[in-house]
Amino acid sequence: MSSLTDKTAAEVYDCAIVGGGVAGLTLAIQLAQSGRRVVLFEKETYPFHRVCGEYISMENYDFLCRLGVPLAEMNLPVMTRFTLSSPSGVALHHRLDIGGVGITRYELDPLLARLAARHGASIHEGTKVTDVTFADEQFILTTSTGSTFRARTVCGAWGKHANLDGKLKRPFLAESRQGRQFVAVKYHLQLDYFPAATVEMHNFRDGYCGLSPLPGGLTNCSYISDLRNLRAHGNSVAEMERQVLMQNPLLRPYIEAAQRGDFTPVVISQITFRERSTVDQHVLMLGDAAGTIAPLCGNGMSMGMNAGFLLHPLLLDFLAGRISRAALEEQYTQQWRQLLRLRITAGRLIHQVFGQPQLTSAGIQVLRRLPFLTDFILKQTHGQAY
Numbered sequence: 001m002s003s004l005t006d007k008t009a010a011e012v013y014d015c016a017i018v019g020g021g022v023a024g025l026t027l028a029i030q031l032a033q034s035g036r037r038v039v040l041f042e043k044e045t046y047p048f049h050r051v052c053g054e055y056i057s058m059e060n061y062d063f064l065c066r067l068g069v070p071l072a073e074m075n076l077p078v079m080t081r082f083t084l085s086s087p088s089g090v091a092l093h094h095r096l097d098i099g100g101v102g103i104t105r106y107e108l109d110p111l112l113a114r115l116a117a118r119h120g121a122s123i124h125e126g127t128k129v130t131d132v133t134f135a136d137e138q139f140i141l142t143t144s145t146g147s148t149f150r151a152r153t154v155c156g157a158w159g160k161h162a163n164l165d166g167k168l169k170r171p172f173l174a175e176s177r178q179g180r181q182f183v184a185v186k187y188h189l190q191l192d193y194f195p196a197a198t199v200e201m202h203n204f205r206d207g208y209c210g211l212s213p214l215p216g217g218l219t220n221c222s223y224i225s226d227l228r229n230l231r232a233h234g235n236s237v238a239e240m241e242r243q244v245l246m247q248n249p250l251l252r253p254y255i256e257a258a259q260r261g262d263f264t265p266v267v268i269s270q271i272t273f274r275e276r277s278t279v280d281q282h283v284l285m286l287g288d289a290a291g292t293i294a295p296l297c298g299n300g301m302s303m304g305m306n307a308g309f310l311l312h313p314l315l316l317d318f319l320a321g322r323i324s325r326a327a328l329e330e331q332y333t334q335q336w337r338q339l340l341r342l343r344i345t346a347g348r349l350i351h352q353v354f355g356q357p358q359l360t361s362a363g364i365q366v367l368r369r370l371p372f373l374t375d376f377i378l379k380q381t382h383g384q385a386y
């Protein structure tokens with residue numbers, strides 16, 4: 001991958017992408033495959049661990065293969081069953097028709113970055129974008145390395161929250177400070193008893209935890225909890241796990257294993273689910289930067305990749321002069337809403353119920369009697385192949 005040699009790149013890129021998660025990287029590959037000059041900035045250095053359930057819904061399978069990800073050769077676990085439990089341990093077991101595969105972000109993200117670079121994208125890892133300004137139909141990006149870059153379009157794929165949200169004065173920020181905040185934690189567990197081909201989701205008071213298999217016999221265990229749970233237990237993750245998560249008898253053995261083993265959790269905070277805009281100051285947002293879905297109620301990675309899939313042909317039309325900037329922004333916003341807003345709303349509704357002990361238990365009892373309703377809800381959290 002390229003590194004900076006001069007402080008001010010003379011080149012004007014067709015597209016600058018800020019953020020090298022699945023949303024930004026898959027868009028970079030598509031644009032580079034189309035012969036466009038793309039630069040992508042990632043503040044971290046690959047490979048690195050992220051808080052994520054690492055379950056990729058099957059709707060993305062063909063898309064990722066088209067980008068060059070050799071999924072069929074990677075011997076990934078495939079999930080076809082689903083278990084859901086309430087905080088008191090009332091459980092539902094169901095088939096997962098659409099299903100998904102497990103792959104660590106530690107492996108997937110650098111793989112995508114290498115593919116983007118191979119197609120000609122300029123990837124700057126360890127480089128944080130500190131400012132983006134727009135004037136005279138051109139963007140100027142300033143980075144932590146003291147360099148500036150110019151681009152005709154900029155895509156914001158910087159995830160749930162980043163320095164640039166504040167720089168661009170994004171409207172959702174003010175509301176987020178007043179609303180509910182969440183903390184999320186991930187472990188990779190080495191368990192020899194986790195059921196194959198199964199995704200488990202266990203609720204606890206004001207939160208829920210997902211478990212699913214990964215390559216190499218690992219199990220992903222990631223959860224999201226209302227920040228109040230952490231504060232109530234002296235800001236200690238271990239104490240919150242003991243006092244809150246372990247109250248669910250189906251979740252207890254996994255959390256005990258996590259605490260017994262030498263597993264370092266990855267933790268993130270300041271998560272909110274406020275509605276966001278898809279365009280701010282002409283920057284086109286995708287992935288979590290455009291709309292964060294309650295993580296275990298939908299597939300955030302799919303939504304990020306779907307957004308890039310929508311954006312790619314529109315960017316090509318704009319760059320070729322077939323549509324104006326205003327049309328690019330309007331059409332992207334419309335198409336994004338049409339495709340993804342319903343999923344975000346469904347996710348928010350499910351999220352309201354999860355973590356409420358009585359509501360979750362009652363909901364699971366109903367679902368046990370009405371399997372078609374379970375199928376319907378699961379369908380809302382997955383999309384169509386594209």
Ligand SMILES: Cc1cc2nc3c(=O)[nH]c(=O)nc-3n(C[C@H](O)[C@H](O)[C@H](O)COP(=O)(O)OP(=O)(O)OC[C@H]3O[C@@H](n4cnc5c(N)ncnc54)[C@H](O)[C@@H]3O)c2cc1C
Pocket residue numbers: 018019020021022023024041042043044050051052053054055056057127128129130157158159160162163164184185222223224286287288289295296298299300301302304
């Ligand atoms: C507990 C939990 C479990 C989840 N489980 C799943 C799951 O099983 N399946 C699923 O599909 N989704 C899941 N998700 C959601 C999924 O992780 C996200 O939707 C997805 O990672 C979003 O991808 P993204 O590319 O938009 O952002 P990210 O993957 O967050 O990438 C954004 C990148 O931008 C970089 N960045 C930020 N600011 C700058 C800057 N100024 N300059 C340069 N780089 C910058 C960051 O370092 C980061 O690497 C889960 C989320 C959580 C919290």
